[in-house]
Amino acid sequence: MTEQDMMLYGVAALAFLTIGGLGLAFTGGNSNSAARKRAKSIGAGDRPASQGRTGNDETSARRKETQKMLSKLREQDEQRKKSLVPQNIKAKIDQAGLSITPATFWMISVFVGALFALLAFLSGAEGVVAWGYDLKSRPVVIAMAGLTGLLGLPRWVLNNMASSRAKKMTNQFADAIDIIVRGVKSGLPLAECLQIISRESPAPLGPEFQTLTDSIAMGTNLERALQNLYRRVPLPEINFFVIVLSIQSKAGGNLSEALGNLSLVIRSRRMMREKIKALSSEAKASGMIIGALPFVVGTLVFITTPDYIMELFTTETGHFLLVLAAIMMTMGITIMRKMINFDM
Numbered sequence: 001m002t003e004q005d006m007m008l009y010g011v012a013a014l015a016f017l018t019i020g021g022l023g024l025a026f027t028g029g030n031s032n033s034a035a036r037k038r039a040k041s042i043g044a045g046d047r048p049a050s051q052g053r054t055g056n057d058e059t060s061a062r063r064k065e066t067q068k069m070l071s072k073l074r075e076q077d078e079q080r081k082k083s084l085v086p087q088n089i090k091a092k093i094d095q096a097g098l099s100i101t102p103a104t105f106w107m108i109s110v111f112v113g114a115l116f117a118l119l120a121f122l123s124g125a126e127g128v129v130a131w132g133y134d135l136k137s138r139p140v141v142i143a144m145a146g147l148t149g150l151l152g153l154p155r156w157v158l159n160n161m162a163s164s165r166a167k168k169m170t171n172q173f174a175d176a177i178d179i180i181v182r183g184v185k186s187g188l189p190l191a192e193c194l195q196i197i198s199r200e201s202p203a204p205l206g207p208e209f210q211t212l213t214d215s216i217a218m219g220t221n222l223e224r225a226l227q228n229l230y231r232r233v234p235l236p237e238i239n240f241f242v243i244v245l246s247i248q249s250k251a252g253g254n255l256s257e258a259l260g261n262l263s264l265v266i267r268s269r270r271m272m273r274e275k276i277k278a279l280s281s282e283a284k285a286s287g288m289i290i291g292a293l294p295f296v297v298g299t300l301v302f303i304t305t306p307d308y309i310m311e312l313f314t315t316e317t318g319h320f321l322l323v324l325a326a327i328m329m330t331m332g333i334t335i336m337r338k339m340i341n342f343d344m
Helices: 003-043 052-084 089-096 102-126 138-185 190-200 205-217 222-232 236-251 255-279 281-304 316-340
Strands: none
Touching: 089 102, 089 138, 089 222, 102 138, 138 190, 138 205, 138 236, 138 255, 190 205, 205 222, 222 236, 236 255, 255 281, 281 316
8 A cells, every 4th residue: 555545544533523523513413402402491491392381280289278287287286285285374284294283383482582571671670781781672672572482482492493303204115105015915905014014113104194094994095085185294195105005996906017117207206406516515505604604793792892892782883784684684594595405
């Protein structure tokens, strides 16, 4: 093969590649652009032109209908909770596990309020310089002390007792559901499983289930007895338990599987609550330190120069500043509690 033949073959190959490239550019470019446009339309959520606007309208209508149904179910659940759990002193006493009547509670509150007012009166009578009360502020201080003893301290103690009891109940409830699951799988009836929990579980779960089994034995149907349980212990876990058993008693189904899933949900909620508690511990510590700083600094100033800080307690301007500081600290503590508390 001569050098001229090799040159001829090379020119033919270059011509072939040039013609092929031009054809690809004129024919494939349009298809690529069309493919890119279709990919963009799919990524943007558009449907093909064959379906048109009807498919989008039906999807949006179904979505709106689902949202309306969910909001309606939430409203019904909130109304059911409000109707089942009354917000009064009797309900709080039941939630705290106390065996006193509301009249006894109010008698105790009146006694504590009178005691606080008497202590405020006697402390003011001992001397203006010692306690910092002048004649103009004494009636206000006595009235505030009486209201604190009447409405503040007893309700605060009652709420703390109810919250502590609810936490104990939440920690024990998952194990109780596991007992029911194992009992149902072994062939025991539901009533017998509830009696086992009432006998074997410690307080406060055992006495509550004892009340539940007693009401069922006295002739109350299961749904009504469960609603009374939720009225005494208004916890989300108890609400889930009541819903599962009520649905199973009406529609049937695998009770052990449903309660097993509920046990997993309750344990997951507990783990999430503990995780949130660990993550918010730094914010709580910062809030406690910031809230304690005014009292610590005030005590140190009183120890070093008592005449300097007693101006806050012996003058009207000092009283105004104290009230303003109390309001601002209360607002700050409330905001920080809202920031670190999560509703589950």
